[in-house]
Amino acid sequence: MLIRIPGPHDPRPSEITARSVYLNRRAFMAGSVAAAAAVVGCEAPTEAALKPAPKGQALAAARNQSLSVSDAPTPWDSATTYNNFYEFGTDKADPALHAHTLRPRPWSVEVGGLCHKPKTFDIDELLKLAPLEERVYSLRCVEGWSMVIPWIGYPLAALLKRVEPTGSAKYAEFQTLVDPEQMPGQKPSFFGSSLDWPYVEGLRLDEATHPLTLLTVGMYGHVLPNPNGAPIRIVVPWKYGFKSAKSLVRIRLVADEPKTSWNKAAPNEYGFYSNVNPSVDHPRWSQATERRIGEFRRRKTLMFNGYDQVASLYTGMDLKKQY
Numbered sequence: 001m002l003i004r005i006p007g008p009h010d011p012r013p014s015e016i017t018a019r020s021v022y023l024n025r026r027a028f029m030a031g032s033v034a035a036a037a038a039v040v041g042c043e044a045p046t047e048a049a050l051k052p053a054p055k056g057q058a059l060a061a062a063r064n065q066s067l068s069v070s071d072a073p074t075p076w077d078s079a080t081t082y083n084n085f086y087e088f089g090t091d092k093a094d095p096a097l098h099a100h101t102l103r104p105r106p107w108s109v110e111v112g113g114l115c116h117k118p119k120t121f122d123i124d125e126l127l128k129l130a131p132l133e134e135r136v137y138s139l140r141c142v143e144g145w146s147m148v149i150p151w152i153g154y155p156l157a158a159l160l161k162r163v164e165p166t167g168s169a170k171y172a173e174f175q176t177l178v179d180p181e182q183m184p185g186q187k188p189s190f191f192g193s194s195l196d197w198p199y200v201e202g203l204r205l206d207e208a209t210h211p212l213t214l215l216t217v218g219m220y221g222h223v224l225p226n227p228n229g230a231p232i233r234i235v236v237p238w239k240y241g242f243k244s245a246k247s248l249v250r251i252r253l254v255a256d257e258p259k260t261s262w263n264k265a266a267p268n269e270y271g272f273y274s275n276v277n278p279s280v281d282h283p284r285w286s287q288a289t290e291r292r293i294g295e296f297r298r299r300k301t302l303m304f305n306g307y308d309q310v311a312s313l314y315t316g317m318d319l320k321k322q323y
Helices: 019-030 033-041 094-101 123-128 156-163 261-265 308-314
Strands: 108-113 119-122 133-140 145-155 171-176 200-204 214-219 233-235 248-254 289-292
Touching: 108 123, 108 156, 119 123, 119 156, 123 214, 145 156, 145 233, 156 214, 156 248
Parallel strands: 108 248, 145 289
Antiparallel strands: 108 119, 133 145, 145 214, 171 200, 171 248, 214 233
Protein backbone atom coordinates (compact mmCIF):
# COMPACT_ATOMS: atom_id res chain seq x y z
CA MET A 1 0.00 0.00 0.00
CA LEU A 2 1.29 3.46 -0.92
CA ILE A 3 1.03 6.17 1.69
CA ARG A 4 1.22 9.69 0.31
CA ILE A 5 2.87 12.26 2.53
CA PRO A 6 1.24 15.72 2.12
CA GLY A 7 3.46 18.28 0.45
CA PRO A 8 3.89 21.94 1.38
CA HIS A 9 1.35 23.12 -1.22
CA ASP A 10 -1.36 20.59 -0.39
CA PRO A 11 -4.56 22.08 1.10
CA ARG A 12 -5.16 21.54 4.81
CA PRO A 13 -8.05 19.28 5.75
CA SER A 14 -10.07 22.38 6.64
CA GLU A 15 -9.58 23.72 3.11
CA ILE A 16 -10.89 20.69 1.26
CA THR A 17 -14.41 20.89 -0.15
CA ALA A 18 -16.77 18.75 1.87
CA ARG A 19 -17.13 15.32 0.25
CA SER A 20 -20.93 15.66 0.13
CA VAL A 21 -20.71 19.00 -1.68
CA TYR A 22 -18.02 17.81 -4.10
CA LEU A 23 -19.75 14.56 -5.04
CA ASN A 24 -23.31 15.87 -5.14
CA ARG A 25 -22.50 18.68 -7.53
CA ARG A 26 -20.60 16.43 -9.90
CA ALA A 27 -22.77 13.34 -9.58
CA PHE A 28 -25.84 15.27 -10.68
CA MET A 29 -24.01 16.42 -13.83
CA ALA A 30 -23.24 12.89 -14.88
CA GLY A 31 -26.74 11.81 -13.92
CA SER A 32 -25.44 8.54 -12.51
CA VAL A 33 -24.39 7.09 -9.19
CA ALA A 34 -21.72 5.27 -11.16
CA ALA A 35 -20.23 8.61 -12.16
CA ALA A 36 -19.92 9.57 -8.51
CA ALA A 37 -18.29 6.25 -7.77
CA ALA A 38 -15.79 6.88 -10.53
CA VAL A 39 -14.85 10.19 -8.94
CA VAL A 40 -14.37 8.53 -5.57
CA GLY A 41 -12.15 5.91 -7.13
CA CYS A 42 -9.80 8.36 -8.79
CA GLU A 43 -6.35 8.62 -7.31
CA ALA A 44 -5.24 12.06 -6.20
CA PRO A 45 -2.60 13.57 -8.46
CA THR A 46 0.92 13.34 -7.16
CA GLU A 47 2.60 16.48 -5.88
CA ALA A 48 5.03 16.32 -8.80
CA ALA A 49 2.15 16.25 -11.30
CA LEU A 50 0.18 19.09 -9.69
CA LYS A 51 2.50 21.97 -10.45
CA PRO A 52 1.49 25.62 -10.16
CA ALA A 53 0.96 27.31 -13.50
CA PRO A 54 4.02 29.07 -14.92
CA LYS A 55 3.93 32.85 -14.91
CA GLY A 56 3.65 34.37 -18.37
CA GLN A 57 4.18 37.86 -19.68
CA ALA A 58 4.31 40.57 -17.02
CA LEU A 59 1.62 43.25 -17.16
CA ALA A 60 2.07 46.79 -15.91
CA ALA A 61 -0.99 47.88 -13.95
CA ALA A 62 -1.45 50.33 -11.10
CA ARG A 63 -3.49 49.05 -8.17
CA ASN A 64 -6.93 50.59 -7.72
CA GLN A 65 -6.88 50.85 -3.94
CA SER A 66 -10.44 52.13 -3.68
CA LEU A 67 -11.81 48.93 -5.25
CA SER A 68 -9.38 46.49 -3.60
CA VAL A 69 -9.87 44.51 -0.41
CA SER A 70 -7.16 44.70 2.24
CA ASP A 71 -6.97 40.93 2.81
CA ALA A 72 -3.76 39.14 1.90
CA PRO A 73 -3.93 37.52 -1.56
CA THR A 74 -4.16 33.75 -1.82
CA PRO A 75 -0.77 32.28 -2.82
CA TRP A 76 -0.26 31.83 -6.56
CA ASP A 77 0.35 28.12 -6.05
CA SER A 78 -3.10 27.64 -4.52
CA ALA A 79 -4.90 29.96 -6.94
CA THR A 80 -3.58 28.08 -9.98
CA THR A 81 -4.00 24.51 -8.71
CA TYR A 82 -7.41 24.62 -6.94
CA ASN A 83 -10.01 25.56 -9.53
CA ASN A 84 -13.33 24.84 -11.13
CA PHE A 85 -12.92 24.94 -14.91
CA TYR A 86 -15.07 22.11 -16.25
CA GLU A 87 -13.75 22.46 -19.78
CA PHE A 88 -10.73 20.58 -18.40
CA GLY A 89 -12.53 18.22 -16.03
CA THR A 90 -14.64 18.22 -12.90
CA ASP A 91 -11.88 17.74 -10.34
CA LYS A 92 -10.27 20.75 -8.65
CA ALA A 93 -6.87 19.60 -9.91
CA ASP A 94 -7.95 19.07 -13.53
CA PRO A 95 -7.27 22.61 -14.77
CA ALA A 96 -3.72 22.48 -13.40
CA LEU A 97 -3.18 19.03 -14.92
CA HIS A 98 -4.77 19.54 -18.33
CA ALA A 99 -4.96 23.24 -19.22
CA HIS A 100 -1.53 23.18 -20.86
CA THR A 101 -3.40 22.09 -24.00
CA LEU A 102 -5.10 25.51 -24.26
CA ARG A 103 -3.55 27.84 -26.83
CA PRO A 104 -4.19 31.46 -25.74
CA ARG A 105 -2.56 32.90 -28.87
CA PRO A 106 -3.85 33.70 -31.43
CA TRP A 107 -7.18 34.69 -29.85
CA SER A 108 -10.07 36.96 -30.67
CA VAL A 109 -13.38 37.93 -29.05
CA GLU A 110 -16.46 38.66 -31.13
CA VAL A 111 -18.66 41.37 -29.61
CA GLY A 112 -22.02 41.77 -31.31
CA GLY A 113 -25.75 41.35 -31.08
CA LEU A 114 -27.86 44.42 -30.34
CA CYS A 115 -25.24 47.08 -30.93
CA HIS A 116 -24.43 49.70 -33.55
CA LYS A 117 -20.77 48.81 -34.05
CA PRO A 118 -20.21 45.04 -33.72
CA LYS A 119 -16.59 44.06 -33.95
CA THR A 120 -14.18 41.17 -33.49
CA PHE A 121 -11.28 42.21 -31.27
CA ASP A 122 -7.85 40.60 -31.30
CA ILE A 123 -6.50 39.82 -27.83
CA ASP A 124 -3.59 42.25 -28.26
CA GLU A 125 -6.06 44.98 -29.20
CA LEU A 126 -8.08 44.21 -26.08
CA LEU A 127 -4.96 44.50 -23.92
CA LYS A 128 -4.60 48.11 -25.12
CA LEU A 129 -8.25 49.15 -25.30
CA ALA A 130 -8.26 50.82 -21.87
CA PRO A 131 -5.70 51.44 -19.10
CA LEU A 132 -5.02 48.27 -17.15
CA GLU A 133 -5.46 48.33 -13.39
CA GLU A 134 -5.00 45.82 -10.61
CA ARG A 135 -7.91 45.08 -8.30
CA VAL A 136 -7.66 42.74 -5.34
CA TYR A 137 -11.05 41.04 -5.23
CA SER A 138 -12.54 38.41 -2.99
CA LEU A 139 -13.71 35.37 -4.97
CA ARG A 140 -16.55 33.31 -3.44
CA CYS A 141 -17.34 29.91 -4.94
CA VAL A 142 -20.89 28.57 -4.74
CA GLU A 143 -19.39 25.46 -3.09
CA GLY A 144 -18.54 27.43 0.06
CA TRP A 145 -14.83 28.28 -0.35
CA SER A 146 -13.16 31.56 -1.20
CA MET A 147 -9.89 33.15 -2.30
CA VAL A 148 -8.44 36.63 -2.65
CA ILE A 149 -7.04 37.34 -6.12
CA PRO A 150 -5.21 40.41 -7.49
CA TRP A 151 -6.79 40.58 -10.95
CA ILE A 152 -5.66 42.82 -13.81
CA GLY A 153 -8.04 44.33 -16.33
CA TYR A 154 -10.41 47.23 -16.87
CA PRO A 155 -14.17 47.75 -16.57
CA LEU A 156 -16.16 45.66 -19.02
CA ALA A 157 -18.14 48.85 -19.66
CA ALA A 158 -15.16 50.24 -21.59
CA LEU A 159 -15.44 47.45 -24.16
CA LEU A 160 -19.23 47.57 -24.39
CA LYS A 161 -19.11 51.31 -24.93
CA ARG A 162 -16.99 50.74 -28.05
CA VAL A 163 -19.73 48.70 -29.73
CA GLU A 164 -22.54 51.09 -28.72
CA PRO A 165 -25.41 48.92 -27.38
CA THR A 166 -28.82 49.73 -28.82
CA GLY A 167 -31.78 50.67 -26.65
CA SER A 168 -33.10 47.13 -27.07
CA ALA A 169 -30.07 45.55 -25.39
CA LYS A 170 -30.95 44.50 -21.85
CA TYR A 171 -28.48 41.68 -21.18
CA ALA A 172 -24.93 40.62 -22.02
CA GLU A 173 -24.30 36.96 -22.86
CA PHE A 174 -20.82 35.44 -22.57
CA GLN A 175 -19.60 32.32 -24.37
CA THR A 176 -16.39 30.37 -23.85
CA LEU A 177 -14.29 28.53 -26.39
CA VAL A 178 -15.53 25.19 -27.71
CA ASP A 179 -12.61 23.01 -28.80
CA PRO A 180 -12.43 19.50 -27.29
CA GLU A 181 -8.85 19.13 -28.48
CA GLN A 182 -7.77 22.12 -26.43
CA MET A 183 -10.33 21.55 -23.67
CA PRO A 184 -10.53 17.80 -23.04
CA GLY A 185 -13.34 18.17 -20.51
CA GLN A 186 -15.65 18.98 -23.43
CA LYS A 187 -15.19 15.52 -24.91
CA PRO A 188 -18.21 13.23 -24.35
CA SER A 189 -17.52 10.46 -21.87
CA PHE A 190 -19.24 7.16 -21.12
CA PHE A 191 -21.60 9.08 -18.82
CA GLY A 192 -22.19 11.92 -21.30
CA SER A 193 -20.92 15.48 -21.22
CA SER A 194 -20.80 17.36 -17.91
CA LEU A 195 -22.48 20.48 -19.31
CA ASP A 196 -23.81 21.72 -22.63
CA TRP A 197 -21.09 23.51 -24.57
CA PRO A 198 -20.31 26.28 -25.10
CA TYR A 199 -20.33 27.40 -21.51
CA VAL A 200 -22.74 30.35 -21.41
CA GLU A 201 -23.16 32.97 -18.72
CA GLY A 202 -25.05 36.23 -18.61
CA LEU A 203 -25.59 39.50 -16.80
CA ARG A 204 -28.16 42.20 -16.92
CA LEU A 205 -26.72 45.13 -18.84
CA ASP A 206 -26.61 47.33 -15.74
CA GLU A 207 -24.65 44.57 -13.98
CA ALA A 208 -22.29 44.18 -16.95
CA THR A 209 -21.58 47.92 -17.03
CA HIS A 210 -21.19 48.31 -13.27
CA PRO A 211 -17.70 49.65 -12.42
CA LEU A 212 -16.88 46.50 -10.41
CA THR A 213 -17.39 44.15 -13.38
CA LEU A 214 -13.89 43.56 -14.68
CA LEU A 215 -12.82 42.43 -18.14
CA THR A 216 -9.82 40.49 -16.92
CA VAL A 217 -6.59 39.71 -18.75
CA GLY A 218 -4.18 38.99 -15.90
CA MET A 219 -3.57 38.20 -12.26
CA TYR A 220 -0.66 38.55 -9.84
CA GLY A 221 1.12 40.94 -12.22
CA HIS A 222 1.09 38.58 -15.22
CA VAL A 223 -1.20 37.50 -18.04
CA LEU A 224 -3.86 35.01 -17.05
CA PRO A 225 -2.53 31.46 -16.69
CA ASN A 226 -4.41 28.76 -18.55
CA PRO A 227 -6.07 27.16 -15.48
CA ASN A 228 -7.63 30.51 -14.56
CA GLY A 229 -9.29 31.38 -17.86
CA ALA A 230 -6.59 32.57 -20.25
CA PRO A 231 -6.39 34.74 -22.14
CA ILE A 232 -9.50 36.75 -21.20
CA ARG A 233 -12.43 36.37 -18.82
CA ILE A 234 -14.79 38.44 -16.74
CA VAL A 235 -14.77 38.78 -12.97
CA VAL A 236 -17.98 39.73 -11.16
CA PRO A 237 -16.94 39.83 -7.50
CA TRP A 238 -20.38 40.05 -5.87
CA LYS A 239 -21.62 36.88 -7.56
CA TYR A 240 -20.65 33.24 -7.11
CA GLY A 241 -17.58 32.30 -9.11
CA PHE A 242 -19.32 30.36 -11.88
CA LYS A 243 -20.87 33.63 -13.12
CA SER A 244 -17.38 34.86 -14.11
CA ALA A 245 -17.00 33.16 -17.48
CA LYS A 246 -13.49 32.17 -18.59
CA SER A 247 -11.66 31.93 -21.93
CA LEU A 248 -14.18 34.15 -23.70
CA VAL A 249 -14.63 34.07 -27.46
CA ARG A 250 -17.99 35.80 -27.82
CA ILE A 251 -20.03 38.51 -26.08
CA ARG A 252 -23.56 39.14 -27.34
CA LEU A 253 -25.88 41.96 -26.38
CA VAL A 254 -29.42 40.57 -26.26
CA ALA A 255 -32.94 41.60 -25.31
CA ASP A 256 -33.90 38.52 -23.30
CA GLU A 257 -32.34 36.83 -20.31
CA PRO A 258 -29.67 34.39 -21.57
CA LYS A 259 -30.08 30.67 -20.94
CA THR A 260 -26.98 30.09 -18.83
CA SER A 261 -25.20 26.76 -18.48
CA TRP A 262 -25.63 26.02 -14.79
CA ASN A 263 -29.17 27.39 -14.72
CA LYS A 264 -30.09 25.02 -17.57
CA ALA A 265 -28.38 22.10 -15.85
CA ALA A 266 -30.06 22.61 -12.46
CA PRO A 267 -32.48 25.57 -12.39
CA ASN A 268 -33.57 24.90 -8.82
CA GLU A 269 -29.97 25.15 -7.61
CA TYR A 270 -28.27 27.81 -9.76
CA GLY A 271 -30.34 30.91 -10.44
CA PHE A 272 -29.61 33.46 -13.12
CA TYR A 273 -28.54 36.13 -10.64
CA SER A 274 -26.52 33.96 -8.24
CA ASN A 275 -25.54 36.88 -6.04
CA VAL A 276 -23.55 35.86 -2.98
CA ASN A 277 -26.21 35.72 -0.29
CA PRO A 278 -25.68 34.08 3.13
CA SER A 279 -29.47 34.04 3.68
CA VAL A 280 -30.19 31.86 0.64
CA ASP A 281 -28.80 28.37 1.06
CA HIS A 282 -28.00 26.04 -1.77
CA PRO A 283 -30.57 23.20 -1.62
CA ARG A 284 -27.83 20.85 -0.39
CA TRP A 285 -25.57 23.04 1.75
CA SER A 286 -25.49 26.26 3.73
CA GLN A 287 -24.14 29.50 2.29
CA ALA A 288 -23.89 31.22 5.69
CA THR A 289 -20.15 30.62 6.04
CA GLU A 290 -17.15 29.94 3.82
CA ARG A 291 -13.62 28.66 4.17
CA ARG A 292 -10.96 30.97 2.87
CA ILE A 293 -8.20 28.91 1.28
CA GLY A 294 -5.21 29.13 3.62
CA GLU A 295 -7.26 29.74 6.77
CA PHE A 296 -8.15 27.23 9.47
CA ARG A 297 -11.50 28.56 10.69
CA ARG A 298 -14.59 29.25 8.61
CA ARG A 299 -15.68 32.85 8.28
CA LYS A 300 -19.11 34.40 7.83
CA THR A 301 -20.17 35.03 4.27
CA LEU A 302 -21.11 38.64 3.56
CA MET A 303 -24.05 39.79 1.49
CA PHE A 304 -22.90 40.50 -2.06
CA ASN A 305 -19.52 39.10 -0.93
CA GLY A 306 -18.99 42.41 0.89
CA TYR A 307 -19.54 44.59 -2.19
CA ASP A 308 -22.42 46.62 -0.81
CA GLN A 309 -22.13 49.22 -3.57
CA VAL A 310 -24.11 46.93 -5.89
CA ALA A 311 -27.17 46.73 -3.61
CA SER A 312 -28.97 49.46 -5.53
CA LEU A 313 -29.01 47.24 -8.62
CA TYR A 314 -31.54 45.01 -6.88
CA THR A 315 -33.85 47.56 -5.25
CA GLY A 316 -37.37 46.15 -5.02
CA MET A 317 -36.32 42.59 -5.88
CA ASP A 318 -36.92 39.58 -3.66
CA LEU A 319 -33.45 38.04 -3.71
CA LYS A 320 -34.71 34.83 -2.11
CA LYS A 321 -36.96 34.22 -5.09
CA GLN A 322 -34.76 35.82 -7.74
CA TYR A 323 -31.61 34.05 -6.58
